[in-house]
Amino acid sequence: MNKLLGYLFSLSVHIKLATLIFWVVVAISTVSVMINIDIQKNHTNQIIDELIKTNISSNQAFVSDFILTHNQWELYKFLKSLCLSSMIEEAGFIDNENMIVAHTNTKAYRLGDLFQNQDYTKVPFVQDGVAFGTFVLKVKNQTFFGMLKESLLAHVLLLMFSLLSLIIAGVFVGRLLGRLDLLAHNAQAMIEKRWDAVVVYQGRENDEITHLIQTTTQLMHELKDSIEKEEKNARIAHSLIILGEISSSFAHEVKNLLQPLKLLISPTHIPDAEDMPIIHGALKRIDHQVVDFLALAKPADFKYEKSLHVKPLVEEVLALLQSSFGLKHVSIESKVDEDFRVKMGANGIEIIVMNLLTNALEAAYELSTIELSWKRSQRAGYSLLCVKNRGESMDEKTKANLFKPFYTTKKEGSGLGLFSIYKIVYLSEGYIEFESEHEQTTFCLYIPCEEVS
Incomplete structure (x- = not known):
């Protein structure tokens, strides 16, 4: 589980956002389908209620007469008229003792048999307070794919809207990640002091990310000027320190070389043949030091x-x-x-x-x-x-x-x-x-x- 979480966290922002948008669209589509199914069920109930109101209730006098006179043929025709609705598959009438009086499915349900099917919708038939029996209605089963078929246009539009949302989200996410990459690039250039590599954003967006990029770019340029100024001052100070060390070292070296000359060349001492090699050696060393010092002091030609x-x-x-x-x-x-x-x-x-x-x-x-x-x-x-x-x-x-x-x-x-x-x-x-x-x-x-x- 930890490996799976580690892998998911290591994915790029683009993939994470695309996955998030995908599941949001799936969730919206699922909710839409569930709502549509619920609407279809409510629609079925409305049709049944309307059927009872318009057909059964409005024909109470005729229906009661059919029942009282045992006119099963007329009652059968009335039940067949109920089945003309697209939502009613079979219809029947049972008395108060659940005995079948009439039924459109004469093969499965015979007159006088006990009615025991619980899958039928039962509608009691009452007139003037007298219960004559119960209408039993078999509602056609509405399958999931059938409901989808009936609402195909709505789902096609929903799918098109989802795809359009994904495309728009992809464009926005791509531009967002592009600006974040630009911000990261500028930060890396600043760390490496590659000031010429700092890129100024030229897009049309004017949101928080753009303001962040513009602010950081401005700070980078200010930091560049500050660092260059400090480095220039540091170089000058360092050069003065080096100049002092060079001058001190040069003076010390020359002083050490002049020491024997002061002893060998003085008013009280005339150099002899043995002193001359020492004097020439000291002068040669002084000349060498002066040449090196002059070479060091020359402007850089490299x-x-x-x-x-x-x-x-x-x-x-x-x-x-x-x-x-x-x-x-x-x-x-x-x-x-x-x-x-x-x-x-x-x-x-x-x-x-x-x-x-x-x-x-x-x-x-x-x-x-x-x-x-x-x-x-x-x-x-x-x-x-x-x-x-x-x-x-x-x-x-x-x-x-x-x-x-x-x-x-x-x-x-x-x-x-x-x-x-x-x-x-x-x-x-x-x-x-x-x-x-x-x-x-x-x-x-x-x-x-x-x-x-």
């Missing part, structure tokens, strides 16, 4: 003009890194789908793939395998780029500072590789997830894309 397939760009980066993989004896497994195009320029794609693979290669164990995959994400409007390697897991401090500029755990690292990835993905309205535990590190980048039809 914004796309048209969406791109990523497979050729990934293969190009893999070809450039092939020798590096060979030197460390690390293999690469790459699986890139071609059923999407990312909303990012070629330069941005190459920077992301290059930095991810370089970091994975440096962290990977020898003879291990790096896995790269790029496919459509289950989240609409995004592609998913994942790079996985086996190597030493990151500690909590490294995880907390992973995307901060100039933070690095490498001796020769600049600390800008992952920050560059973060910058590109962030400005492309994507996001990054990573996991590093049990000697396995995985970076997953959600990058906006367009589906290929």
Whole structure:
């Protein structure tokens, strides 16, 4: 029973409403048939009453004379006249002792026999207070199909009305469900922030559902403006925070590099041949930091003009890194789908793939395998780029500072590789997830894309 109820509840609204309308029509038709049968019965009773009133009552004098004079032939003819009605099948007359005086069915009922049939309608015949006997009338049985036949036109009209009601109800239900689907579509578009997919209803209905759709659509547009404004403010605030961190980190790095120069180049100390390599090394590091800082400060040139397939760009980066993989004896497994195009320029794609693979290669164990995959994400409007390697897991401090500029755990690292990835993905309205535990590190980048039809 619970399974049946669960199945019924799982049916679509269209089927539920159509079923409800069907049973309402069936109920109305059944009630109509029952009322018609009752009317037919009442009609039969009216005919009998009319027959008694017009034929028997109006001929009391003649009938009483037939009975008193035992004129059975005239009484028989009178009974035959009663059977001329479409509702009377047989007629008879019995005396006060239920003995048959006359009957139209002479084969079944003989004169002088005791009348014992209870299926007849009995009409007492009384004149001037004297009971002469009883008329017995056999009413024709009105079958159910006979009644339907007599009221065929009414039932045909009822059937046509029912079918017309179903058609009209189907149209109204279809339009109602269409508007509800539109409401659900707009809500899903709002959840996924696909504001361009929000559809404004253009129908002629002006009921509560239409008002609900119009109100929610207006709220969606207001919410869109509010979210875009908040996101813009959040981006500005975030950019200021990043700018502060970059400036602080850059100043700290340069200060550390200037420290030995202050000691080696001073009024009291003249650099000798042993000091020159240290001075040149410090100046070289300062120059490297300045170049990186200037590159970081340049406006982004990775914004796309048209969406791109990523497979050729990934293969190009893999070809450039092939020798590096060979030197460390690390293999690469790459699986890139071609059923999407990312909303990012070629330069941005190459920077992301290059930095991810370089970091994975440096962290990977020898003879291990790096896995790269790029496919459509289950989240609409995004592609998913994942790079996985086996190597030493990151500690909590490294995880907390992973995307901060100039933070690095490498001796020769600049600390800008992952920050560059973060910058590109962030400005492309994507996001990054990573996991590093049990000697396995995985970076997953959600990058906006367009589906290929």
